Amino acid sequence: MSATKLFDEDLPVDMGKIPLVALNMNVRKQLSLYLNPCSAVAADWMAVAELMGFTYLEIQNCAARRNPMADILDAWQARSADATVGRLLDILEKSERNDVVVELRPLMELDVKRYMEKRNEAPVQVPVVDSCVTRSAQDITVGDGPEGSPELFDAFICYCQSDFKFVHEMIQQLEQTESKFKLCVFDRDVLPGSCVWTITAELIEKRCKRMVVVISDEYLKSDACDFQTKFALSLCPGARTKRLIPVVYKPMKEPFPSILRFLTICDYTRHQAWFWSRLAKALSLS
Template sequence: MSSVTALSFDISNIPLVALNVNVRKKLGLFLNPRNTVAADWMSIAEIMGFSYLEITNYENCQNPTRKILEDWQARCPDAKVGKLLSILEEADRKDVVEDLRELIEEDCRKYLSWQKEPPVQVPEVDSCVPRTPERSRITLEDDPDGGMPELFDAFICYCQSDFTFVNEMIQQLEQTEHKLKLCVFDRDVLPGSCVWTITSELIEKRCKRMVVVISDNYLDSDACDFQTKFALSLCPGARSKRLIPVVYKSMKKPFPSILRFLTVCDYTRPCTQAWFWIRLAKALSLP
């Protein structure tokens, strides 16, 4: 039985866009190094149908595996997850498929769940603005040809002064066994578009939940105020636990009254710090 058919559900029709950053990075770690024994990215590109000149030009890329996946996805209607795994098997790289099996299955399940259960919203909040290119190609991993948009487990609302804690959040939630995908504006959003349009699109359509990093500076931020109020309008009465406040350091100013009815994830209490990331990860993993 091949590694592809051994997966627990059919992935033959799931588009390649379902594979998020983590899987693509790990594919690069396996395939980017030039290898005289096992097939590397050049062999994969050849099987995908890239020409000799194209493959030669990819050698100048810092991450050729990522580039060939993006280009294959853009130009080939048959660029499915199942097809990619078949190509890896054809190149005798079943080791890659086996090592990434759980991550691939997880990304595919998330993709399927998003297809069946779009983010909760109230009709009054959804605008009639058409889906222009500005609203459809806004993050690093968005399909340039208008395919499946990049999706996230949570949008992180934060001030620049709190970015050190956001960095720790990335390490604890994305780069551990939790394997969550966070939308961090300064890292994931392409520059050049209207901030308010992009933010509302991400919160409403792309992210299942929003984490609000509360601090004294948060209370003075117009951007954070807009993001919080917009997210609250999408889930009145805290329906679906969509918005999660996080306090990571002591505050001199009063806690924002607009969030007083929500359960807070508090990092300032030493007695509960050991459970902090587990509780937050569990809340963000809920369907």
């Protein structure tokens, strides 16, 4: 079965180029339900982990965990540029778990479609509008130059509205002190009137060196934060460029997001004394 799938006649999508972050929690949960149980007649999570490149010792250490399949997926996603939806489907087929492929492929395709729509969505425009000046691709932030020079930032701040008080403190600590970092805060820096997803992708990929992710229970419910995080992760497979910096500033009731579990956290709740200096150092790395 080919990893390439047609969502419609005009939009071919190569699943082998779609990062694993496109898969939402429902698909990951279903994979765990199918593959966590050890079986003498069908390949389980251990066989899948072996095909993903994990060693015997790594697999044995993971066996003691409550949800080994979920942990293997997270670890594979964090360390391998080969962690794609298409590659996962290939591994399941090589493991002869066609039952899993048949059941979950439609859900995976739906997740991929949503991921691609958010990444590629463009504002609907009438081709020609009288008495209207078309906005340049460069004119997306308040600091963009009059002659087309784009405003660049040290970091994009991923946050939800309920956490803005902490983001405001971050601005004071990182922009208005000796650090003098330039942060991209969407509500402050982005001009109104453009497609949110298109502008967000442009800023994260081309305008900002890093992304600080403010993690909270509210963050977990935000579609915008979910897209921003997954898009940034797709730009740095295996987290080799240290592009994402997760920040926790208050205790959480919900579990920490699994897709960020393998990144080092800057934790304000435990290390207030050196929190800002650690964050500043991380942002200053070349």
